Amino acid sequence: MTIQTAKLRDPAVRAFVTAVNAHDREGFMAVLAPGATMADDGADRDLAEWIDQEIFSTHGHLEVDNESDGGRALIARYRNDTWGEMRTRWRFTVDDTGRIARFETGQA
Template sequence: MAIAPARLSDPVVGALVAAVNAHDKDAFLAVLTADATMSDDGSDRDLQDWIDREIFDSGGHMDVQSESDGGRTLLVNYRNDTWGEMRTTWRFVIAPGGGRISRFETGQA
């Protein structure tokens, strides 16, 4: 059974998951720092290009299966129109002050 974004331990991570599932790019970007970075399967990617291709232009959706590290590491059944569904791990780094995500790393679990 998936964990609802509002029930995740870290509210910033929950806001990002909610934004993905609502297909709300503005809300997604609002929880990231201006200089946020990310990686996919261990390789750094261009953030804007990746989120357009893998999330917003392809109907991305996160079903969180479990969380650890205070809600900053998620095991997710992720699906989009390009790749179908896959089990992925997402790790988040919260910027000092706790209000935004400065980096996330995702990859197949």
Template sequence: MVNQLDPVVSRFVAAVNTGDSAGFSDLLTPDVTMSDDGSDRDVRDWVDSEIFGSNARMDVESVSDGGRALVANYTNDRWGAMRTAWRFTVAGDKIARFETGQA
């Protein structure tokens, strides 16, 4: 399933799953934005809290929109496991926006 992802989105998932915060940061545009359950959030604070500060993992279940949308079983130490939907806006080889929420 992961091989159907857009290459930039695939690197995003890999960085989350390996705890590679530096590699993750390199994937984002300087003005990246994001939303969680429909509310825009501060990207750096959210990523520190929900991904790298809580041992997050993504198990991709399905891929759509040319590999720029996915549904994943998302697990972290803060919230446990949940089924989540993700959408990505890719600009060149970077992510300009990502949106996530419960699926």
């Protein structure tokens, strides 16, 4: 059962998913803390390069099936033009200003 994006519990995660699904690069960058980092399948990646390849140039889209840890851990179906659809896990670290300092994703 998909959780509507508007009902996601954590405001930063909700803004992240909203920006991904709207293909809103400016909104996406606004939700990230300065110096934010990320990892994919356990390996740290270059954030700017990764989001371009995996989200914005390939029409990435998240459908959240489950959230835990106060909304900062998600199980979602993620799809883009490169990989099609896959079941993924997402974990977010939100800083004191309410912005995402780090996110980690990978196949679930």
